[in-house]
Amino acid sequence: GAVVSQHPSWVICKSGTSVKIECRSLDFQATTMFWYRQFPKQSLMLMATSNEGSKATYEQGVEKDKFLINHASLTLSTLTVTSAHPEDSSFYICSVTGPRKGDEQFFGPGTRLTVL
C-alpha cells in the first residue's frame, strides 16, 4: 500500500491561533486525499475530500472557512485550522487514494491537536 506521512505528529497551540497540518503521500500519486477527525474513543468522521488542483468538498456541518484545505500537488495536502478553540482539539488523520472507484484508502499516522 501507499506510505503516508503527516506533520506534525502532535501540536499544542493557544486558543485563537491557526495551525497547519501537512499530509504527504510518499510513494503514491494521490489524486484524492481525505481529511478525517477522530475524537477520543470515537470513530473516524470525514471532514472533507480534496482532489488535486480543485477546491475541497466539505461534509455537512464542517465549516470550510475554519478548516482550510489545500491540495496543491499529487503528493501534498494541507489542513489549516484557523482561530482554533479547545473544542477543535482532536486527532486529525488524512488518507489518500487513487483515481479508480473503490481504490483502497491508505491512512496517515494522524496529528494530535490540543488547543489550550
Added chain:
Amino acid sequence: GENVEQHPSTLSVQEGDSAVIKCTYSDSASNYFPWYKQELGKGPQLIIDIRSNVGEKKDQRIAVTLNKTAKHFSLHITETQPEDSAVYFCAALQGAQKLVFGQGTRLTINP
C-alpha cells in the same frame, strides 16, 4: 446515505481463541468493504477488504465474509495473539470514494 453499524463495541477473548466482529450496512449499492486496525495513537491500517463480487476472502489468520442479501459483513480472526489487541473499524464505500465507518470494536486478547 450509507449507515454502518458495528458490533460488539468491545470484545475480550483468550489468546488462541477466535474473534468475530460484525457490521451491517444500509446502502445496497455499496460494493467495497474494508477493515482497518487502529492501535493507540496511530492511524488506521488496512488489514483486509472485500468487494461485492465475492463472498469470502482470507489472508492467513484473518478472513472477511460478505452477505449481500442481508447486507452484512464480518471479520474473523483466528488463533488470536496479544498483538491483535487494537480497535477495529469496518467501513463501506458510499458512492465513488467516500468511506463510511462503523463505530469501532475494541478487541482485547487476554494472555
